[in-house]
Amino acid sequence: MSDADIKKRSTMSVHFSSKTDNWATPQDFFDAVNDEFSLLWDVCASHENAKLPFYWTRDQDGLSADWRGKRVWMNPPYGSEIGKWVEKAATGGAAIAVCLLPARTDTRWFHRHIYGNPKAEMRFAKGRLKFGGAATSAPFPSMLVIFRQRRGSNSAVPG
Numbered sequence: 001m002s003d004a005d006i007k008k009r010s011t012m013s014v015h016f017s018s019k020t021d022n023w024a025t026p027q028d029f030f031d032a033v034n035d036e037f038s039l040l041w042d043v044c045a046s047h048e049n050a051k052l053p054f055y056w057t058r059d060q061d062g063l064s065a066d067w068r069g070k071r072v073w074m075n076p077p078y079g080s081e082i083g084k085w086v087e088k089a090a091t092g093g094a095a096i097a098v099c100l101l102p103a104r105t106d107t108r109w110f111h112r113h114i115y116g117n118p119k120a121e122m123r124f125a126k127g128r129l130k131f132g133g134a135a136t137s138a139p140f141p142s143m144l145v146i147f148r149q150r151r152g153s154n155s156a157v158p159g
């Protein structure tokens with residue numbers, strides 16, 4: 001293996017594993033999403049990579065913040081906590097939570113919170129995303145999952 005291959009591989013191993021939680025959303029992809037959904041809060045961000053005017057960082061802990069009634073963007077850390085983030089998006093009371101996730105349809109979080117959930121809309125990305133800072137496209141497929149609040153079945157019926 002050449003030096004260039006070794007360098008490329010080690011770069012990939014940082015970018016394309018759960019060792020990093022900095023898979024920055026490609027800006028053009030985010031812009032198209034935000035044109036459609038008009039989001040306000042980036043719940044997993046740093047000061048450098050926040051996509052929206054309001055955001056929470058690791059120190060502020062977006063996972064335990066109050067999402068109720070908010071229009072939320074979530075591209076979470078892809079490590080072992082990802083199920084907690086998906087659970088929060090599904091049940092945390094956001095007006096809308098638009099989530100960029102690895103399309104891992106064999107996972108517990110996918111089956112528990114997304115698959116078969118009438119509040120969850122799934123959109124599977126065609127091709128692979130090239131995340132910010134990565135030299136190559138991701139080695140996994142991505143999906144957008146949109147959780148929308150629905151009025152409770154006991155809400156008032158007009159008339």
Ligand SMILES: C[S@@+](CC[C@H](N)C(=O)[O-])C[C@H]1O[C@@H](n2cnc3c(N)ncnc32)[C@H](O)[C@@H]1O
Nearest residue numbers: 022023024025044045046056057058061062075
């Ligand atoms: C995949 S990146 C998303 C970056 C950016 N928001 C975007 O969509 O491009 C995940 C970000 O979540 C941040 N993060 C990790 N734990 C967090 C927490 N508990 N609360 C808020 N942000 C957190 C990481 O520092 C990282 O910047």
